[in-house]
Amino acid sequence: MALFVNRPRILDTTLRDGEQTPGVSLKPEDKLSIATLLSDIGVDVIEVGSAAASDGERESLRLISDTGLKAEICTFVRGVKLDIDYAADYGADSVHLVIPVSDLHIEKKLRKDREYVTKMAWDSVEYAKDRGLIVELSGEDASRADPEYLLNLYAGGVERGADRLCFCDTVGVLTPERAAELLPQYCIAPLSIHCHNDLGMGLATTLAGLKAGATCAHVTVNGLGERAGNTPLEDLVMSLEVLYGLDTGINTEEIYHLSTLVSRLTRVPLPTNKSIVGEMAFTHESGIHAHGILRDSATYEPISPELVGRKRRILLGKHSGSASVEAALSEMGYIIEPRQLQEIVARVKKLGDDGKRVTDSDLHAIAEAVLDISCTPVIRMKQYTTVSGNSVMPTASVTLFVNGDEITQASTGAGPVDAVIMALRKAVQDVGDITLEEYHVDAIYGGTDALVDVTVTLRKDGELITSRGARTDIVMASVEAMISGMNRLLRKRDEDRG
Structure with a gap:
């Protein structure tokens, strides 16, 4: 009828x-x-x-x-x-x-x-x-x-x-x-x-x-x-x-x-999964769905979001595939190689497995960190350990490959982060005197398991560079920021000599 x-x-x-x-x-x-x-x-x-x-x-x-x-x-x-x-x-x-x-x-x-x-x-x-x-x-x-x-x-x-x-x-x-x-x-x-x-x-x-x-x-x-x-x-x-x-x-x-x-x-919030107007109505995470959406939005959307004054969102998490991560990075202006994409996707999935939703800020931090460390390194991390407690002096030991040579150093510090940074600087002192000029940390979103974005400013022979690390572990994020920054300074030295 x-x-x-x-x-x-x-x-x-x-x-x-x-x-x-x-x-x-x-x-x-x-x-x-x-x-x-x-x-x-x-x-x-x-x-x-x-x-x-x-x-x-x-x-x-x-x-x-x-x-x-x-x-x-x-x-x-x-x-x-x-x-x-x-x-x-x-x-x-x-x-x-x-x-x-x-x-x-x-x-x-x-x-x-x-x-x-x-x-x-x-x-x-x-x-x-x-x-x-x-x-x-x-x-x-x-x-x-x-x-x-x-x-x-x-x-x-x-x-x-x-x-x-x-x-x-x-x-x-x-x-x-x-x-x-x-x-x-x-x-x-x-x-x-x-x-x-x-x-x-x-x-x-x-x-x-x-x-x-x-x-x-x-x-x-x-x-x-x-x-x-x-x-x-x-x-x-x-x-x-x-x-x-x-x-x-x-x-x-x-x-x-x-x-x-x-x-x-x-003051009545919209339910997250409300049809048409809810936050998730035009949001996609699943790798299969996001891939289909990127090829033709009709694959997984009955109407275009623009029809009701909205925009499509690709949400990143453990279900995300390479296509959706690459699309999100492209929108942010990043040009990445396949091996860099593979590492970024792995980190996105790790955050998703930990029960987190990956925001744009998270992706920025992850991309910056991966792009910094993905070039041919002078320094590669083999392992590190830290020890701290209310009756123990914070101590760290690091084992690095520096120009192919394995080097182990240890140091104490005011805390585990300070100790591991001191150990890293000692491990590379034979190839360059690198000083830490500034250290900054942000928790990108709330909670005790927040993704941590560490920014360090390093100096060598008057040259300053800023580097970032992004992990859920503040010590690991700090190590990542330090190594990527030191690599950039040491690569620049080699390039200047060439």
Whole structure:
């Protein structure tokens, strides 16, 4: 069955249902920022809170209504004249008139009967029309209501002037199959589908509702909302556009901007693996996947990240292959040889095996270290040991090959790093007097097992060079930085002699 309309309308309720996320409270100026972007990207209707809830909510409604946005400005109202008056007085174009329709809500929440609720609904429709408002008559908990009772309430509402109807799956229990069965009978006026995501069915049921005849979908940015939230705007829009080939009228390239704005203002972080807008949605680590992506992004991406205002990321770790590491290095401007690449990949995988995520800073440090030591060395490390403790003088011994000759030296120091550096300098003193001018260490990311980036500045015969080492062991990183730096100074000596 084809979708009922070629261009479903989008009603965004981030500023009402989304703000009902526990702990979220938006200031009027925050709501205006979100509403402005929602309107700019092409959302048809914006539900701006509940005007009866507070002075701040009424101020938000007035502020947004007076801005002259392209989108229709709506507000939530109960079947109460005061709510409707607030909506009209503070500039709303329309009202989302929500009426409890399941016997559970009627009897337990309202402690009334069906006849009372029916009259309340119909009288409220008439009053809202008299106040000049567009009315969307909404059945709360419609998915658990008696279908015949709901149809009668809807029909009476339409007779009294309701412009639109809404079927609310208030606790997320409606299945796509049940939506396909129920909704067609309620299409006596333009029908909206409003789904919650308690059982993870929000998007699927919303799509089924549109396919069954609904012409409008209620959504929230990032799927915000009470409990497990509502149908996410970004998921619905991209599903309709990509999977069903429909024009939603939404500027999809602004979706990520909208998502991050809402996340920042609500202080609700995006789940890492959230579809479309999560950090990992367009991030690849697996060597097979990354290799495929680099050849043709369609191999492992259903849409291009640019379509929603994002960029692809190749994340390096133990699953990374040579292709993804080489691509990342190329983006950083490194020109590397195969044997250098092999060493860099090995170090990346080692960090991944240690449970770490390799950042751009890590890769920079690893690449610099490998490029320094990969040239033909004057000095090669065979082994080193360090000993330290609260009752032991820090001591280090090193065994090096210097121009092919094996040399062993030992030294004490203020600590294990100082001791090993002193031992290294003593081991090479016959081929060059090298002094340590400066020593600097950074932990690239937090934790006791952080990758350590050591930078040393060495001097020989007035010549200064800076060298780096990057390892999870500070002593090993220091040894690496020292040896690569000494090699550069000693190679330069040989080149100058030549």
